[in-house]
Structure formats: C-alpha cells, structure tokens
Amino acid sequence: MSDAGLQISVAAEPVFYIGNFPITNSFLCTYIVMAFFIVIGLLYKKSKSQKEPGKLALLVDMLLEGLLSFFKSVAGEKATQFFPLLSSLFLYIMFSNWLGLLPGFGSIGVDLIRHGEKLHHHLLRGPTADLNMTFALAIVSVGAIQYFGVKNLGVSYFKKFFDFSNPIMLFVGLLELVSEFSKMISFSFRLFGNIFAGEVLLAVMGFLLPFFAPLPFLGLEVFVGFIQALVFTMLSLVFMNLATQAHGNNNHNHEKNRVAKEGDLNKIEVNPNLA
Numbered sequence: 001m002s003d004a005g006l007q008i009s010v011a012a013e014p015v016f017y018i019g020n021f022p023i024t025n026s027f028l029c030t031y032i033v034m035a036f037f038i039v040i041g042l043l044y045k046k047s048k049s050q051k052e053p054g055k056l057a058l059l060v061d062m063l064l065e066g067l068l069s070f071f072k073s074v075a076g077e078k079a080t081q082f083f084p085l086l087s088s089l090f091l092y093i094m095f096s097n098w099l100g101l102l103p104g105f106g107s108i109g110v111d112l113i114r115h116g117e118k119l120h121h122h123l124l125r126g127p128t129a130d131l132n133m134t135f136a137l138a139i140v141s142v143g144a145i146q147y148f149g150v151k152n153l154g155v156s157y158f159k160k161f162f163d164f165s166n167p168i169m170l171f172v173g174l175l176e177l178v179s180e181f182s183k184m185i186s187f188s189f190r191l192f193g194n195i196f197a198g199e200v201l202l203a204v205m206g207f208l209l210p211f212f213a214p215l216p217f218l219g220l221e222v223f224v225g226f227i228q229a230l231v232f233t234m235l236s237l238v239f240m241n242l243a244t245q246a247h248g249n250n251n252h253n254h255e256k257n258r259v260a261k262e263g264d265l266n267k268i269e270v271n272p273n274l275a
Contacts, residue, residue, distance in 0.1 A: 008200055012130040013121035015110050025122050026130035029105075033096050033127060074234070075241040081151075082240050085144055089137065090233040093128060093191070097225030100126020100199050101218060128228075129196045131188065138187035141236040142180060149243035157243070183239065187232060194228050 014022035040060070047054035053061075067087050071079035079086075099105070110123045127133045149157040161177045163169040198221040205214045 008203060009122070010131075010196070012125060012132065015121055015123055024130070025125035026127050026133060029099060029124055030096075030127045030133065033092065033099060036095065037091070071237055074237055078241055078244055079237065082144075082148065082237060085140075086233050086237055086240075089141065089236065090229050093137065093232055094226055094229035096127040096133075097195055097229060098222065100129055100195065101202070101221055101225070105199070126195060126199060128191055129199050131192045134192040134195075135184065135188040137191070137232070138184040141187055141232070141239075142184050144236070145183075145239045145243045146180070148240050152244040153246060156246070187235070191228055191232055194224060198224055 012024035012026040014024050015028060016023050040056075043056055044060050047057035064087060067090065068079065068083050071083060071086060075082065105122075105124045105126060108123045110121055128137075146157075159173075161173045161180075163173045198217075201217055202214050202221060205217055
C-alpha cells in the first residue's frame with residue numbers, strides 16, 4: 001500500500017541481491033540483532049573474567065537468573081533443560097520487536113533496479129514483522145517440543161499420536177497430531193500480526209500527525225513487544241513441560257491414590273483397638 005510517500009508492504013522487501021539470492025530488509029536486520037548479541041556476549045565474557053565482575057556481567061546474570069526462576073515457577077526443575085533455548089527465544093524476539101521501533105525503520109528507503117524496473121523499498125524492517133521469520137521461530141519451538149518429549153519419554157512419546165488400542169484413541173491421536181502442526185501456524189501468525197500491526201500503526205500516525213502524536217503509541221508498542229516475546233516463550237515452555245509428562249500419568253497417580261486409600265480403610269477395619 002502506498003499513498004504520497006506512505007508505503008506499507010506485508011511481505012519483506014529485497015534491498016540487494018547476492019547473485020539471485022535476495023537479501024530482504026528483515027533479513028538484514030536479523031543480522032543486526034545477531035551482531036548485537038555477539039557484542040554483548042563478548043563484553044560479558046570480558047567483564048566476567050575480571051576479579052570483580054563489571055556492571056554488564058551483573059546485569060546479565062540478574063536477567064538470566066530472573067528468567068530461570070520465572071521458568072521454574074511454571075515447570076519446576078524441568079525448566080533447567082529448557083532454559084538455554086527459551087531464554088534465547090525470549091531475548092531474541094523481544095529485541096527484534098523493539099528494533100523495529102527505532103527511528104529510520106519504515107522511513108529510510110533504497111532504490112533498487114531489477115530487470116530494468118526501478119523499485120523503492122524500505123532499507124530496514126523489524127525481523128519479527130516478517131512472516132518468514134516468525135514461522136521459522138515457530139518451527140524451532142514446535143521442533144524443540146518434540147525433541148524434549150522424545151528425550152524424556154523415549155519412543156513412548158509418539159503413543160499420544162499413534163494409539164491403536166481402540167478407534168477412539170486413534171482418532172484422539174490424529175487430533176493431537178493436527179494440533180502440533182496448528183501450533184506452528186498459531187505461534188507464527190500471532191507474533192507476526194501483533195508486531196506488523198504495531199509498525200503499521202506507527203507509520204500511519206507518523207505520516208498523518210508527525211512528531212508528538214506517535215509517542216503514546218510508541219510506548220504502547222514497547223510494552224506489546226515485551227508481552228509478545230513473553231507469550232511466545234511461555235506457550236513454548238508450557239507445551240514443552242506437557243510433552244515431557246508421561247501419557248496417562250494423571251490416571252496412574254489417581255489409581256495409586258485410590259489403592260492407598262483402600263489400604264488405609266482395610267487397616268482401620270482390622271485394627272482391634274477400634275473394635
């Protein structure tokens with residue numbers, strides 16, 4: 001969509017080509033986020049190697065310890081094995097969401113000549129405002145769910161998808177299988193829709209009422225960027241935790257409690273002191 005200088009594209013736009021491979025504006029910003037975390041990692045390592053850790057090391061430690069404690073409050077000690085992936089997802093998504101709010105994103109353009117046609121595209125675009133990126137993150141998340149399920153339960157994990165004990169359980173297993181694929185669609189479109197809509201809102205407000213009008217919406221989008229990163233991560237954590245629980249574990253625990261109660265009743269019945 002374009003209107004007298006206002007240009008909005010749902011798809012990521014190429015800014016240059018390497019051979020026939022297009023480098024899009026969101027792909028370019030993905031490497032900016034990666035470079036940012038590499039620099040922070042190197043500075044953290046240098047700060048940590050000192051006799052007295054610097055402020056950066058203390059800040060990073062506090063952030064990671066807070067995340068781990070929060071994850072443990074949801075999944076218990078199992079959260080430790082999910083933590084490296086989930087913390088990486090959370091921080092990457094959050095900073096990618098915030099990156100698209102910086103000045104220049106959606107306003108700086110570049111002219112590109114392709115097949116004799118002159119095109120004007122945005123140079124920078126937030127990585128999570130690209131459906132390709134959010135779908136890739138969803139694939140990583142859902143793939144990790146299956147990995148941790150198999151890691152903790154072995155081959156028996158797949159029984160919830162392929163249970164041939166009776167027709168009903170087979171049908172339920174097929175529904176479970178469909179739900180695993182639907183998670184990828186849900187994860188990707190939820191994140192993409194919220195971030196892209198926010199960037200469109202800021203672009204329109206900045207075009208209609210520049211300078212002061214976009215400021216309240218900018219503050220709102222900072223909050224939305226954090227919330228969307230948290231929602232994506234927490235849903236991944238919950239599904240990973242559920243995947244590591246044995247199928248029918250609740251029924252087994254219920255049966256153990258029932259047997260224990262029956263044993264206590266039998267003890268009371270044969271206790272001569274209660275006669």
